[in-house]
């Protein structure tokens with residue numbers, strides 16, 4: 001019995017198998033779906049992947065994904081520039097935007113402190129955050145909300161940041177409890193996350 005398919009189909013299965021959350025069986029199922037899908041559907045997927053790699057970059061100010069830097073949120077004059085919400089990943093920005101409870105700016109760290117995976121503070125976009133807190137005038141930051149994932153890595157990162165930022169004199173807050181512990185912000189529903197944001201407490 002052959003243990004691998006021949007050529008291109010196995011290459012596609014292997015490629016999907018590297019994606020997060022997709023196991024070998026899932027990878028095989030998606031690869032065969034694409035094989036039987038209409039030509040233009042498959043081409044659209046391939047083009048979307050190429051386009052995202054060619055066009056998408058990270059905002060020089062907040063670290064969120066965007067097509068041109070600074071991103072639309074950083075440039076939006078209607079956003080409250082006195083509050084920065086610190087999150088781990090760009091997808092967390094979307095989760096918080098969906099709550100419609102927040103009108104401030106963001107700072108995307110690009111991960112969380114995780115000694116098991118060799119991720120330390122220097123691997124995160126923390127220097128850029130400190131620099132933003134130093135600005136004065138209309139861009140003066142008065143509050144930093146630590147909206148990190150309710151798990152061990154998120155907790156470690158929040159404790160590290162609150163100690164680091166305390167001398168700056170900026171008010172540091174954290175999301176209220178009520179989020180499912182041990183999970184990811186993206187799994188919290190909009191109402192729960194909105195409440196956690198509205199009920200945030202000083203760290």
Ligand SMILES: [Zn+2]
Nearest residue numbers: 059062071074
């Ligand atoms: Zn930005």
